[in-house]
Amino acid sequence: MPSRTGSHSPAGIGRSLPERGLLLLMVLMFMQGSVLPLGAASSPDISHQENVNTHKAAEQLTNNTKKAFPVLDLDYHHIQTPFEISLWVLLASLMKLGFHLIPRLSGIVPESCLLITVGLLVGGLIKLAGEQVPPVLDSRLFFLCLLPPIILDAGYFLPIRPFMENLGTILMFAVVGTLWNAFFIGGLLYAVCQIQPANPNPLHTIELLPCLLFGSIISAVDPVAVLAVFEEIHINELLHILVFGESLLNDAVTVVLYHLFEEYTAAGTVTVTDCVLGVISFLVVAVGGVLVGAIYGILAAFTSRFTSHTRVIEPLFVFVYSYMSYLSAEMFHLSGIMALIACGAVMRPYVEANISHKSHTTIKYFLKMWSSVSETLIFIFLGVATVDGPHAWNWTFVTVTVILCLVARIIGVVGLTYVINQFRIVKLTTKDQFIIAYGGLRGAIAFSLGFLLNKDLFPMREMFLTAIITVIFFTVFVQGMTIKPLVELLAVKKKQEAKRSINEEIHTQFLDHLLTGIEDICGHYGHHHWKDKLNRFNKKYVKKCLIAGERSKEPQLIAFYHKMEMKQAIELVESGGGVKLPSAVPSTVSMQNIQPKKPPPAKPVERALPQLPRGREEEIRKILRSNLQRTRQRLRSYNRHTLVADPYEDGFGDFLIKKQKMIELEKKVRLSALIKDMNNYLTVPAAPPDSPTMCRARLASDPQAYSMKPTSDSVPTIHVDLASPQSPDSVNLLDEFRRAGQQQQQQKQKDEDQGLMMRPPSRPSGPNKPGADDAKDQQKLTRCLSDPGPSADEDEDEPFLP
């Protein structure tokens, strides 16, 4: 049995060389040990042995011989399949872990190459051990289990705006480009095969149709490979979406061509009717796939509308509906990939408006996790299958294929770009064309499609498979490894790291309306007009159906604003609370700098505060601290079936934040300038308290007093962090305050409230009402603390995997 202990290395390992070496050694041992059960899977000996054992045991029982009760027994067969699956997944994850411990390697070689190498090693080890390599890249396993997570991840996080803006270009590349590739490669291969040298050549037996089929298999750009390589090179959004979009949308073409040629190979001839049927079939496959996906997407969005009481299973709906859309599309031989993309893209805006923040994080992390594991497994299996598969190497065929693939791709891209540039505003330059051509990687889909071929219909199946594998290796290794230095060399524009700012968002919206207006004045219906119509239709009818409660009316700008604030709050927590909010430029500008100076209001709002004697202060601080600790002890226990959607659910997090803030404040006792004009606080009023969106949209829910104090010197300010009045904790604190009879002052330290910290509105009120500074801030912080927290630079709009 393989030793399991080696795999549980502590997290901090890997920094020093001997430790790293130890980890690698353990991984290798693990692999070695895992070879045995993996290989044993297909060998019939063990199962036979077990049968003999049980038979013997039965015999012995009937003989009434008292056999010792087996205290420890080995029954591998019982758990065989799940055990092997887990072993593979573990292997894949450990490999991924291992690569990042070797820093220089992961910079030079893309992960996909390393993983294929590992697969080759594992396959080799299994073969050396004398066992039969399991057929891991079984087409069913691949298409039904390994591929969907990657595609769903891509589809759910597809950046819709750039995708739609470039849809024409993408479709041209996907449809026309793939068709061109398929026919060019297939046709020329057939021509080459028919060249008659003096000696008889096994290639002569290949007909035209199998060649065309081979061409259509090998011509499709693979989304998995593209994703794997492109995510590491960080090129600009346009190029990324072009190549990636093409790899997704060409699935429809591939499906149609594949089935078409497969059918006709059996028949033997092709007529014009068949061609016409092929074209119709393409439309049906593509449009049908998208429709199926859209229907499931709407269903998912509609379901998510009612999940406000059962937040725990929200992510499940997203996953299950998407997977079912994929399966349904595959059932009708429609394009499953397009269905999955459509489902994810359609459901996302509505689902995100409905689900809780935690579910959103869950969905994001699960998708990334599954797609990451899937991708790793696919590449490893590719390596294993290479070692295993029956190969029929034919120099001519393979080399001609590789060359033709490259040539076809280049000609296709250049030709299509020439046509497309007539219609585009932002033209594609030569550099862009080169990257698009060079980024046309082939991957595991091609291999699986080849694997599916029927041996009887296609006697040259092995040769095809060998050629496919060679092309895949060539593109992944050669093109994958060199694309990064080439991008640097050609100085291709990289992805902009800057986050989307509120100003950009405002002006994007403004521009949309402006351009629509100008188009209306000009009197023609351009695409701004239709986009505007679609948006209005969406707002008026669709959102009302699919989004629950108040959020259905929330305009996009406000939604964006909320999201941004949330992100800022999370960043504040992650940076430790006392540090300045990370902004692009460290800045000392705060709200008071931009508010126009108004004369002080007539009514004296400033209250004269008595100077707090030091002892009293200490007393108050002690009271506060003890109250916070009491809060901590009152942690609620969770029922597995309910997650209270309450911002204060995690009392410990609350306590931690407050404690931290107090420490910071005590460390830096500083005066902050008086805020002269109280009416100029930033505030967004709360949604009505019973709105289900309170938790996410609430910004300043505490309409409490923020009483002013005239500029004084050296009164140390104490931070009072109150829970919202509804929470039982605040009642306690309120009591304490009334007893203390003092009014607590909260001042925000200037360097702690950079950026867009909102303050609650200040209204003069009774002297004993304590102010609630950053209560909203706290809410955000506490809410965020219990999350693992999406990383700060991740944006839903970003297409790239972290």
Place this chain on the structure above:
Amino acid sequence: MGASQTRSERKHQDLADRTGFSPEQIKNLHKRFQHLSGNEETISRENLDSIPALANNPIRKQIIEAFFDKRNQRQDEVGSCEEIGFEQFLMVMSHFRPPTLKTTDEEKEALRKEKLRFLFNMHDTDNDGTITLDEYRKVVEELLSKSGAIGQEAAKAIADAAMLEVASTNVPHMAPDDFYEGITFEHFEQILKGLEMESRMHIRFLDVDTTTMRCGKSTS
């Protein structure tokens, strides 16, 4: 008949040279101008107001105002007119031309400045060279004007936040008592650097007259 034809053609050609449109596009726009003005020589605000499709646009007033703003005529005048002729109409429209493949980088830069200037003028209603907080608030309010009560209250906060961002990016270190007057044109350019205005702010001007074809998709 023939004489006036060549005269208007010559005028069109002259306009084409100045604004950069092609003669066919100018002919189309002229037809549209006639349609809007009811065959008069000038159009007024009411003519533009009466376009039914504009009714749903939240920033309708600003768009119409931009046509009558003298600052957009590239003649260094200020103020606004009551009525504009075809030439002024074209001048405003020319801000929305797309760059061509042959546009050099300097030209693209100039084009972007011009478009940003147009946007700036739309926001800076009192023409003091800066977008003050009040003006910016108005902008956001108009954007959210179709969104009811939620929109109005949030507009103020969003505008304040945006202003703060501009100030932080452009003038990072301000003493507590300093006051940020407003967004100047340079600051405006700076914050919208990432949007690539020269490629985004354009519409397709058609060479073919589609005003009569109501199934219009742009043909170019």
